[in-house]
Amino acid sequence: MNTNRITQLFNIKYPVVQGGMIWCSGWELASAVSNAGGLGIIGSGSMYPDILEQHIVKCKAATNKPFAVNLPLIYPQVADHIDLIIRYQVPIVFSSAGNPKTWTEKFKQHGITVVHVVSSAKFALKSQEAGVDAVVAEGFEAGGHNGREETTTMVLIPMVANAVQIPVIAAGGIGSGKAMAAAFALGAEGVQVGSRFVASVESSAHINFKKKVVEAGEGQTLLTLKELTPVRLLQNKFYDQVMDAYRQGASKEQLIALLGKGRSKKGMFEGDLDDGELEIGQVSAAIHDIRPAADILLDIMLEFNHATQHIGAIQFPT
C-alpha cells in the first residue's frame, strides 16, 4: 500500500503534515515540506493579515504542491484571515482552538478541505459532525498549547480512531519514522510533526531557539500555566519565574501579569532565550541537529518503511 485516505485527501505523496506553529512555520518551511512530498502548513496564529497574505503569496510562488494554513479560530482577526484563505484559494485549512461548526461550512462552500485539531474523542466526534474532512488528534506530549485532559498520544489515537469514521492524523511526540509507525499501529492514517521541523533550516524560528531545541534533554519541558491556557514550555529563566510564582501561590491574575504580551515572539522569533516563552514538545529531547526540511521528511519516511517492515514480521502464534 503506498497511498491512503490522507495522501488522497491532500493529494500528497507522504502522509506527513508539518505542524502549523506560531513564529516557526512561515512560507519557507511550508513550501519546503510540500515540495518534498509532505503537507506544509503556514502557521497564521502569529501573523497579522497583511503578513499572512505575504506568506500565502510567497508559498504559492515557491511550490505548485498543495499546502495549508493553520487557523486558530479564537484569533481576533480570524475573519480577515479567512477572507485571505478564500481569495488566494488555499486548498486546505487546519483549524484549531475553537468551534469547528462556526466556519467549516463556509470553507466547504469554497471547495476548501478542512481539518480540525482536537485532544479528545468527544471533540473529534463533534468535529466530524461539523463536517470536517479529517482530524488531528494531539496528545499531551505536544509542544505549545494543549488539551486540559492531558491524554497522551498512545491513549488518545485509538480512542479517536474508534470514535470517528473520518481519517485521523496523530500529533504529539512524533518526530521519527518509528513514532510514525507506532501512530499507524494505533489507528492513525497520517502524522503531524511539529518540534522536529522547528529544528529545520527553513523554519522561521530564531537560530538561538533552534539550537536550544537541539540541546534540550529529557524532562526539560513541562505543561504549565494550566489556569490560563495549558502550554508546554522548555525550561529557561522565564519558566523558572513561572515555577517561582506557583510556589508563592500566585493568583490567575498574577500569572497573566507575569506572562504579559509578546513573550512567544520574543523567545522563538527574536531568540531571547531568557525572557521569551519557548514552546516545544517532549520529543525535543530526541532532536539532535538542524537539517533541511526535505531531509527530515525523507529520513522519517525511510525509518517508517523500515519500522513497519520490521514489526510486520513479528507474530506470536496464539
Add this chain to the structure above:
Amino acid sequence: MNTNRITQLFNIKYPVVQGGMIWCSGWELASAVSNAGGLGIIGSGSMYPDILEQHIVKCKAATNKPFAVNLPLIYPQVADHIDLIIRYQVPIVFSSAGNPKTWTEKFKQHGITVVHVVSSAKFALKSQEAGVDAVVAEGFEAGGHNGREETTTMVLIPMVANAVQIPVIAAGGIGSGKAMAAAFALGAEGVQVGSRFVASVESSAHINFKKKVVEAGEGQTLLTLKELTPVRLLQNKFYDQVMDAYRQGASKEQLIALLGKGRSKKGMFEGDLDDGELEIGQVSAAIHDIRPAADILLDIMLEFNHATQHIGAIQFPT
C-alpha cells in the same frame, strides 16, 4: 519471529507482563496470567511479609510457569520481602521506586532475574549499569505512582531503547494489541499491562473499583499530589478534595494530612469509591468490561498479530 529476548529471558510464551499493582495483583491474577502464557506479577507493595509469603506459596501451587514479585525498594520491610523471594526461589523480581544498585547483585547471586522500572533514559542507563536484565520504561499515562518528568510512553520508549542494550518493556497506556504493536514499533520487546488487568475476574481489586474502572471515561484521571509522590488518580470525592485543597493553596504538610494513611486500600481493596484513593491509568477510558485474565491476554495477542501484519503492509516508496 515468535520468540524474542523478553520471552527468552522469562521463559514465557508471550512478551506480556502483568503489572504488579498494589491491592489488585495477588496470586490469583499472577497465576492466571502466567498460566495463560504471559508473566504474572505479585504486587508486594501492599503486603506485609506474612501476606506476601501466603501469596508466593499459593501462586506456586496454582502454576508451574514462571511468575515474578514486584518490589518497591523503598518499602519499609524490603529486607524481609527479599528473604522470602530468595527462600521460595521466586525466579524473577521487578524492582521499582529506589536504587537498583542496592539489591541487584544479591538477587543475581541467587540466580534471580531482575527487572527495574524507570521513567527516564537516564535511570534506564543506571539500571543497566547496576546489572539488571531488563527495564520497564513507564510513561506518564500509567496509573499509580509516576515519574516527575512526565515523559509519555511515545517519547520515552525510543529514548530508553536507544540508551540501553538490555531489552525494554514498555508500560503506560498499553491495554490492547494495537498499543502493544505501537510499543514494539517504538523499540520495546515486551509490554507491561496494568489497568486492563485491574478489570479482570482474578484481580484482587474490590468489585466496586473494577466497575468504576469500566465506567471511567476519557480525561477522568489526572496526575496529582506532585509535591508528595506524583500519582495518577481516578476522579472521585477524595480527588475533588485534593483539587479543593490546591485551590485553597494547601501546603505540602496539609496535603500529607489530607492523604492520611490507608486510602489506597480503602478505595481499591475495600471498595470505598468516595474516600478511597483510586489508582488507574489513562487507558481506563478504553476498558469496557471485566473479563478473565486469560481472555484479556489472548485478545491482546490476537490484536497484536493483526496490527503488526496490517502495518507491515504499509510502505510509501521513497
